Amino acid sequence: MSTWSQLSFQDSASPLMEELIMFHDHAMLVLTLVTTLVGYIILTMFSNKFIDRFLLEGHLIEVIWTVIPAFLLIFIALPSLHLLYLLDEYDNPSLTIKSMGHQWYWSYEYSDFLDIEFDSYMIPSKDLEDNQFRLIEVDNRMIVPMNTYVRILVSSTDVIHSWTVPALSVKADAIPGRLNQLTFLVNRPGLFFGQCSEICGANHSFMPIVVESISMNSFLNWINNFE
Amino acid sequence: MLVQGKFSRVNELTRPNFFRLLWSSFSVGFADLSSSHSHTMSEVQQLSTAPFDPRFPNQNQTRHCYSSYVDYHRCIRKKGEDYPACEYFRKAYRSLCPNSWIEKWNDQMEAGTFPGKI
Numbered sequence: 001m002s003t004w005s006q007l008s009f010q011d012s013a014s015p016l017m018e019e020l021i022m023f024h025d026h027a028m029l030v031l032t033l034v035t036t037l038v039g040y041i042i043l044t045m046f047s048n049k050f051i052d053r054f055l056l057e058g059h060l061i062e063v064i065w066t067v068i069p070a071f072l073l074i075f076i077a078l079p080s081l082h083l084l085y086l087l088d089e090y091d092n093p094s095l096t097i098k099s100m101g102h103q104w105y106w107s108y109e110y111s112d113f114l115d116i117e118f119d120s121y122m123i124p125s126k127d128l129e130d131n132q133f134r135l136i137e138v139d140n141r142m143i144v145p146m147n148t149y150v151r152i153l154v155s156s157t158d159v160i161h162s163w164t165v166p167a168l169s170v171k172a173d174a175i176p177g178r179l180n181q182l183t184f185l186v187n188r189p190g191l192f193f194g195q196c197s198e199i200c201g202a203n204h205s206f207m208p209i210v211v212e213s214i215s216m217n218s219f220l221n222w223i224n225n226f227e
Numbered sequence: 228m229l230v231q232g233k234f235s236r237v238n239e240l241t242r243p244n245f246f247r248l249l250w251s252s253f254s255v256g257f258a259d260l261s262s263s264h265s266h267t268m269s270e271v272q273q274l275s276t277a278p279f280d281p282r283f284p285n286q287n288q289t290r291h292c293y294s295s296y297v298d299y300h301r302c303i304r305k306k307g308e309d310y311p312a313c314e315y316f317r318k319a320y321r322s323l324c325p326n327s328w329i330e331k332w333n334d335q336m337e338a339g340t341f342p343g344k345i
Contacts, residue, residue, distance in 0.1 A: 090279060090284075092278050092279050093276055094274040094275060094276060095274050095276055096276040096277060096322045096323065098323075098324075098325050098326075100325055100327070109325065109326055111321050111322055111326065112274065112275065112276045112318075112321075112322050113271045114271065115326075117326060145274070148274065151276065153288055153292075153323060153325075155325055157327060172286070177289070178287060178289050179287065179288040179289045179291075179292055179323070179324075179325075180286050180287065180288070181286050181287075181288045182286075220270075220271055220272070223271050224270045224271055
């Protein structure tokens with residue numbers, strides 16, 4: 001989850017999110033260097049008394065300051081395209097969960113083996129325990145096993161909602177009559193939070209998503225003992 | 228529409244084909260469960276779900292769910308309820324389709340108003 005004043009990404013919980021963060025850091029470094037260089041040149045230009053007598057026909061420098069930016073753009077584009085295609089790689093998932101958006105809560109269905117279905121409402125602030133976070137905790141979390149490819153099919157029963165977990169780099173609109181597929185792998189145990197991302201009425205801000213990632217054995221235990 | 232037209236031909240389900248391959252991949256994970264009932268009390272030991280279907284490679288899986296449902300009913304209508312290859316479609320639509328859609332379509336089937344061609 002984000003804490004107050006957080007501008008950066010949340011810590012990643014999946015290999016793809018790690019790659020996205022690394023690409024972001026790479027592109028941000030290039031941007032910072034270029035901005036610093038240009039800023040420095042502007043400042044020095046403004047603070048000196050030199051006059052350039054050779055302003056026209058500087059062919060060599062014009063070639064240099066065209067080729068170097070072209071090279072920098074390729075330097076950004078290659079990892080970007082690599083990541084773009086990597087995000088669309090698909091490996092057969094082991095688990096399918098359906099996430100249905102309602103006004104104003106999510107419901108999760110695990111129908112691969114036993115018919116498990118439950119609703120996930122936000123915990124109202126007045127009912128919070130001391131160790132819980134305001135407006136993002138839910139009564140029943142979506143439980144997933146660690147290190148397992150999971151497929152989520154997102155849809156809605158009424159208006160358009162959007163299901164997202166930033167730490168897993170996934171987001172898809174929940175549209176009535178349509179099933180949108182997301183696949184991800186959670187590579188560490190823990191709780192990962194998200195919030196409905198498409199305006200859906202009065203309580204749009206109050207229907208969060210919590211993914212709880214546990215070991216495979218614990219998950220099988222939970223599945224088999226679900227009441 | 229092309230896919231639905233393809234499945235309306237009579238011989239489609241009889242020749243060994245792509246769906247036999249999918250059925251065998253889907254059944255691997257279910258080896259430890261009795262395959263005829265989804266609500267058996269035996270414990271889940273291993274996870275398996277509907278595999279990747281190259282007819283539906285993109286994000287929109289609506290037709291994957293709908294086709295699996297329709298194909299299951301066509302399969303049991305043609306081959307009878309106990310034909311094992313129909314299990315693939317049943318497991319696929321159970322995994323992929325939201326329960327509210329399945330209930331609505333089942334009600335329509337019972338009332339004879341299901342819009343698909345079975």
